[in-house]
Amino acid sequence: MDKNEKIRKAKNFEELLDIEYGAIGNEKRDDFEKKAQYFIISETLREARREAKMTQEQLATKVGTKKSYISRLENGKCDIQLSTLYKIFEFGLGKKINLVIG
Numbered sequence: 375m376d377k378n379e380k381i382r383k384a385k386n387f388e389e390l391l392d393i394e395y396g397a398i399g400n401e402k403r404d405d406f407e408k409k410a411q412y413f414i415i416s417e418t419l420r421e422a423r424r425e426a427k428m429t430q431e432q433l434a435t436k437v438g439t440k441k442s443y444i445s446r447l448e449n450g451k452c453d454i455q456l457s458t459l460y461k462i463f464e465f466g467l468g469k470k471i472n473l474v475i476g
Contacts, residue, residue, distance in 0.1 A: 415454070419463070426467050428466075428467070444462075456473075
């Protein structure tokens, strides 16, 4: 069965990911999962900042960083420490963060 046929027969998103990137634990899949998490964080940050009606510059000033850092975070172009993530969301944007480890 070729890849396109497998894709058409997939029953859920997880099966599609397995077909495209391999099973969890595979290097290609792990890389995809990592990038997906960065995307979720960056989009959540951008949305929360816009909800707060703040510019990147205003948020950066409030949390003591640079606008370019906020921009890189929103574009998924850099890593972030957990303490910085908390500072940006909780102090900068007034949001609560719940961490789930599975």
